[in-house]
Amino acid sequence: MKRVLVLGGTAEATALVSQLIQQTDIEVTLSLAGRTQQPLLPPCQVQIGGFGGAAGLADYLRQKQFDLLIDATHPFAAQISLHAAVAARWCHLPRLMLVRPAWQPHHPNDHWLEVDSVAAAAAVLPRVAQRVFLTIGRQELSVFAALPDLWFLMRMIDPPPAKATLPRGEWILERGPFTVMHETALLLQHQIEAIVSKNSGGAATAAKLIAARDFGIPVVMVQRPPLPEGEQVSTVAAAVDWVSRQLGVTKQP
Numbered sequence: 294m295k296r297v298l299v300l301g302g303t304a305e306a307t308a309l310v311s312q313l314i315q316q317t318d319i320e321v322t323l324s325l326a327g328r329t330q331q332p333l334l335p336p337c338q339v340q341i342g343g344f345g346g347a348a349g350l351a352d353y354l355r356q357k358q359f360d361l362l363i364d365a366t367h368p369f370a371a372q373i374s375l376h377a378a379v380a381a382r383w384c385h386l387p388r389l390m391l392v393r394p395a396w397q398p399h400h401p402n403d404h405w406l407e408v409d410s411v412a413a414a415a416a417v418l419p420r421v422a423q424r425v426f427l428t429i430g431r432q433e434l435s436v437f438a439a440l441p442d443l444w445f446l447m448r449m450i451d452p453p454p455a456k457a458t459l460p461r462g463e464w465i466l467e468r469g470p471f472t473v474m475h476e477t478a479l480l481l482q483h484q485i486e487a488i489v490s491k492n493s494g495g496a497a498t499a500a501k502l503i504a505a506r507d508f509g510i511p512v513v514m515v516q517r518p519p520l521p522e523g524e525q526v527s528t529v530a531a532a533v534d535w536v537s538r539q540l541g542v543t544k545q546p
């Protein structure tokens with residue numbers, strides 16, 4: 294029995310695990326940071342919570358005798374990707390990154406302002422709009438609390454912590470995928486003049502970009518942090534192939 298650890302937190306990680314567990318000769322463990330209260334879990338072994346840095350992850354890999362490590366984490370989860378690279382090197386373990394392609398502006402009506410960080414997004418906003426749709430999750434909302442003259446619609450999966458410092462505005466709880474019709478209705482209902490997004494990529498949350506394009510409103514797009522070096526694929530199918538090649542197992546039809 295070969296053991297594969299998938300570092301997850303994305304729909305792609307869950308899809309990959311669901312495919313790998315069909316193969317009888319592979320034991321798969323999915324690891325999550327624990328950021329979402331009720332994650333959608335495939336039927337496999339799941340470990341939730343950090344390892345204690347690269348050293349803790351290396352210990353875990355050795356202890357559980359994993360054969361492969363797949364980093365299918367969110368493009369903005371830079372810390373865990375770095376730890377995965379270091380731990381895999383220490384343990385001489387093959388590692389693959391499953392990275393969904395970034396979104397690209399490709400229409401004349403895509404008015405994107407690309408910035409390097411959430412703080413940089415907050416810095417440009419007063420020159421861009423008064424009423425803003427924040428689609429960056431719940432972890433970094435406090436940055437926008439320093440902009441009391443702006444109004445924010447904040448979308449997240451779980452509620453913000455009780456003591457969180459939130460910007461002026463209102464928050465809603467929603468989990469994707471979202472349709473263009475849904476996103477258009479939100480923009481209209483709240484008279485949104487700009488969207489702030491991380492360039493997470495993927496189809497599930499791309500509808501807001503189409504809605505923004507249709508209205509001709511700007512999108513302040515936070516660019517991805519750099520990834521560590523190493524082999525990358527962009528699709529679940531390619532990751533399944535990589536596992537099969539690494540382990541020399543035959544894929545189930």
Ligand SMILES: NC(=O)c1ccc[n+]([C@@H]2O[C@H](COP(=O)([O-])OP(=O)(O)OC[C@H]3O[C@@H](n4cnc5c(N)ncnc54)[C@H](OP(=O)(O)O)[C@@H]3O)[C@@H](O)[C@H]2O)c1
Pocket residue numbers: 300301302303324325326327328341342343344345346347349350366367368369370371372373374376429430432433491
């Ligand atoms: N993590 C996610 O599931 C997730 C999902 C959606 C969006 N994001 C985006 O990523 C940004 C940073 O998120 P983050 O703080 O979770 O990532 P991070 O900065 O890369 O990770 C921080 C720590 O969380 C633990 N961790 C992260 N992913 C893990 C996993 N799959 N399994 C076990 N432990 C994990 C690790 O703790 P130890 O050092 O103790 O091992 C890691 O050092 C967020 O603001 C958001 O934009 C992340």
